[in-house]
Amino acid sequence: MDSSKLVEIVTIAIVGGLAAILANKGIAVFNDGLRPVVPEYLEGKISKKELAATSFAMSFGLVIGFGIPVSIGASILLVHSVLLMTDIIGTWAPSGKKGLIISGVVGAIYGVGLVLGLQAVVDAFALMPVNFMDSLSQVGAPVVISFSIFPAVAIASQHGFKKGSISFIATLLTLFIVKQFGTFNLGNGTTLTLSAEGLSLLVGMIFMIYYAIKVKSDGSNSNESLVSVFLERVNKIKKNWIWLSVTGGVISAATSLLLIAGDPISLNLMSEGKFNEAALAAFARGIGFIPLVFSTAIVTGVYSPAGTTFVFVAGILLRGNPIMAFIVGVLLMFVEVQLLTVMAKALDRFPGIREMGEHIRTAMNKVLEIALLIGGAMASESIAPGIGYFWVIGLLLLNQKAKRPVVALAVGPIAAILLGIIVNLLNLIGLFTPVVTG
Template sequence: MSTTLAAGAGLDFTLAQQLTVIALCALTAYISHMALAVFNDGVRPFMLDFIQGRTTRSATTAVSFGLSAGFIFGLGAPMALSTGVLNPWLVFLPTDILGILAPKKWLAPILGGAWGAVVVFGLNGANNVAHDLPVDFLTAMQQMSTPILFLFSLFPVLAITKQFGRRWGGVAGVLELALVVMTMKLWPNMFAGALAMAAGVLMLIGLAVSKDVRQRRADRAANVEEVVLEDDPMASLFSASAARLRRYLPLFMVLGAGVCVLAQMHIFGGGEATSFLIAKGQYSEAAQVDFYRVFGFIPLIATTALASGAYGIAGFTLVYPIGYLMPNPFLAAVVGALVFAVEVLALSWIGRVLGKLPSVRDSSEHLRSAIGDTLQLAILFGSLMAANAMGGGLGILVVGGLYLLNEAMGRPVVKMAAAPAAVIVGGVLLNLLYWLDLFTPIKG
């Protein structure tokens, strides 16, 4: 499978695509203003105090900006410019901030729509300017695709090792390696990690469910009864939050339709690996990748939504893989709306089920942690490959130095976003050195 993109990945959007992005940004900013949903999982727990009036709009905005800015400018913008595909950090994190910031209900969609316009009109201009520079750091950033795609495939192995030990982790690692080699040999046009990830995630879920079933049998054998507290304050809070979200079900259905349509247009990828797969036109493989990620986020999104009363802008993110596979935007809109309706209506039930499956909840935590670990290494390694492509040893010195400086300064830029941000800053610096006649760009 080719893991390089065509040089000069573009951000040219049709009128329908431009209007969809602008309208969706307006809608997500409005929903954020209403404190019904935010994209940033770290912001969601703070929304309960805001909803109940214990904190101010400006204070909540500051929290949202502090937790999101690094991902917007350090990860979202570089990934979009290098792949030519939009991503949720660039589209949805800013509308979280703008929606909460807006003092009036009518102003939120205006600010969100304005951001959507910046994305669809401004990025293409920045993309064209960057590709015309003597040191084309955006094309160099496409070097990130190979480590991201292949190392990301290992996240189920890491999750299994952390939760079930080295023996099962070793089995999973050997199985995944064999499946990657077999896929590359037998189906060279298929994403090599697709089967490996499927096997790894299924193995993790199987081990977790098996452990929970054995534990429940042991509890029944020991006559351990489940204690149900009728006046449990958390149960009361969960019920109130679920009821609040159900009251706005039509609005959530419109949101689900919009996100699913955006994914169907194939100008949007739900994650780092997905963005590169969408850029290559490998939509079924992209759907597989985002589908496997869902298992790591359902428990987190469900529990934080029930605890805070604010849902996720992309829900459980199931609308991403569904959207990639839809044949037209009209069907995508219908299916996306139905998926969100089912998710919102099922929140209370999902919360109760997760309460009975502690190992599955733990698997979710380990999956998210493993995804973060694999992507951090892949993005760092890919960024150094990009640095080498655009500036050789000097490029590695600048980019690696900026990354290490960020670590030494206590990570003013979040770790995941630090390396791509360093590539862009390093690219600008190498162009300045070229104009000062102190650097000769590497040919090819």
């Protein structure tokens, strides 16, 4: 094995190991939808088993149905195929020192396994009698678009239906306009497509902050009591700045080695050698992710191992120089963590923004619950047409009556995965034949 290949293997192993450890410690998870759930476990509101089940349900289908297939043929891993699985590994591993060791080792092995055997993994799933992995990718489809709805829901909850409706319409118009007119020709046959979901979320966040700032203070000097509302959670992130900074640096280094990419657009551009365009696409994506990552971090005290994703931009611009990419990535993540503290202090000066936190968490959970349920139903119907909707609705209602119900967020995805397993077992004994289309 040559030295360059060894460097790549060691780098991806460190990425996988560190990310899994961060998930196990509750410091950072990559799945935006999982971030609001982690504090529920840390505060004892849900069990370790429920957290693990939720993580698996939310991420596994995206790993197999989205992350890995997108990576095939490009020789570059879509980071979702790595970090979504390390979320699962970290949450499934036990707590304490034993869990950290298990998370780090398994996460590292998984990262190396992806680099060495990506195609073998997909081929193994293809050997199943009924291939339901393609259908599982539909589980996360509604989440991407529906996430930009949560600011309007939070506004309606905090400020009333009228303001929530205004925000919803503005978000919808942004989504429509960017989808229709957000593609720009950069020359040489290259195009840049803005993230409609990211920009519509940004507009919704602007409305949410604007309405919150308009709430007048009662005149009392309550900054000391307000510090605990946001800064307690932000300080949790700040305390772990070394873990986060090193992880950000390693992710940037892995990007510079062309091992991983942050999104399908930059991945395809990188695989074609269009690195400047890839960096621009990654930068535009990062801008759109600032409100999402910062807001969820401030509210939940849980960060993303890739931060606001600007570490990918640094990696692309510093391609072939992993050491410099690592240094810049560390600095970028450190600056992000410090900005969180500044933003949290600013938020504490406004009572409306202080109160906004709980509305954000509630809105996120509700939006995710509905989106994942719809995605699970879509995937189940694709797996077993004519049965899927019945299956998901039935499990949803029965779950509500169970003595120990599954977390609502996990019902749709778990239902789809269970149905996929069941139809394969039925196929083996000749009781199910998949519908062939086309």
